Amino acid sequence: MSTISLRKLQKSYGAAHVLRDIDLEVEDGAFVVFVGPSGCGKSTLLRMISGLDTPSGGEIFIDGNLVNDVDPKGRGIAMVFQSYALYPHMTVAENMGFGLKIEGRPKEEIQATVGKVAQTLQLEPLLKRMPRDLSGGQRQRVAIGRAIVRDPNVFLFDEPLSNLDAELRIEMRQEIARLHKQLDATMIYVTHDQVEAMTLADKIVVLRAGRVEQVGNPIELYENPANEFVAGFIGSPKMNMFDVTVTDFVDGNTTVAFADGTQIAIPTASSPSSGDRLRCGIRPEHISPQKGGTPFAVEVVERLGHGTYLYGGFLGGEKICLSLPQDYAAAADETIGVAFDRDKARLFDQDGKRVY
Ligand SMILES: Nc1ncnc2c1ncn2[C@@H]1O[C@H](COP(=O)(O)OP(=O)(O)OP(=O)(O)O)[C@@H](O)[C@H]1O
Ligand SMILES: [Mg+2]
Incomplete structure (x- = not known):
């Protein structure tokens, strides 16, 4: 040794x-x-x-x-x-x-x-x-x-x-x-x-x-x-990344706006400044189908046996991947509602450094 x-x-x-x-x-x-x-x-x-x-x-x-x-x-x-x-x-x-x-x-x-x-x-x-x-x-x-x-x-x-x-x-x-x-x-x-x-x-x-x-x-x-x-x-498929703008910080939650204007509150330890441009990362397994959730336009369905990957546009056109159970029924060209696990979202500054 x-x-x-x-x-x-x-x-x-x-x-x-x-x-x-x-x-x-x-x-x-x-x-x-x-x-x-x-x-x-x-x-x-x-x-x-x-x-x-x-x-x-x-x-x-x-x-x-x-x-x-x-x-x-x-x-x-x-x-x-x-x-x-x-x-x-x-x-x-x-x-x-x-x-x-x-x-x-x-x-x-x-x-x-x-x-x-x-x-x-x-x-x-x-x-x-x-x-x-x-x-x-x-x-x-x-x-x-x-x-x-x-x-x-x-x-x-x-x-x-x-x-x-x-x-x-x-x-x-x-x-x-x-x-x-x-x-x-x-x-x-x-x-x-x-x-x-x-x-x-x-x-x-x-x-x-x-x-x-x-x-x-x-x-x-x-x-x-x-x-x-x-x-x-680290992680495959990769973490999904979005350009976001900080709009608000209330009670430990930072609200960020995505490209299409959708606003989502993400728990953060401190407050970024309003107007800050950040990058928001969320892993494929932390986005899941939810009735009435944010629309996700499915473009490609990959069935791997042990699971299913969905690829498509989200929140104003960003291409993302969702990792779902193998029996999840979804078809290409379908739009489904999804929500993401806000505790698992990560925020990075413009230089790529993790901020929250
Ligand atoms: N003898 C050498 N002369 C000049 N450049 C070299 C020499 N050996 C390696 N390099 C360069 O050093 C860099 C690092 O090479 P290295 O082989 O360590 O990469 P690596 O991380 O092992 O890549 P891979 O995953 O493809 O094996 C490369 O850009 C390579 O071209
Ligand atoms: Mg090598």
């Missing part, structure tokens, strides 16, 4: 600033997930921590020791990539034991360690196979096994499941959660998958253009995003 601290970490390639002033504390044994749009610097950040690449500025501490000048081998870290990067000419057992072999460990020790890890990952029947004779999920298990064999203090995963089909992803997601408990290791995990981020993380780090936008536990980020970017990034 290990702690990791990043202080003002920077990375530039020429004039391109890829990471800017990253400060982050990863506690001993934590499961931290990095999310963010493509190109925001997630893989670069993992490579800095692993030592595969050097920072342009700032400091990296592992267990309180500055490791900027420590080479990858000396950091006690193992990295698992999206492309499994197995050696094609070696068997599963040889792939898994290779790290120990180059460390010069005795053959018997390597065999015993590989055997034990293979058991954990149900790879025993496959030890003599070549990577080409494995399925994608099996290859990924071998790649994870190869990392575990080295008994690292920290695991770094860069989108390890994105090449797998949906069913295998779910299986491997649970496998990784189980390994985290069993190995008691610190894990940092990069993913584009909302479900992986929400279910695996103790702490999610949302990155955008090389900066940390917010750090928090999954539900905290979902319920209380610090800004419009995080609000839109």
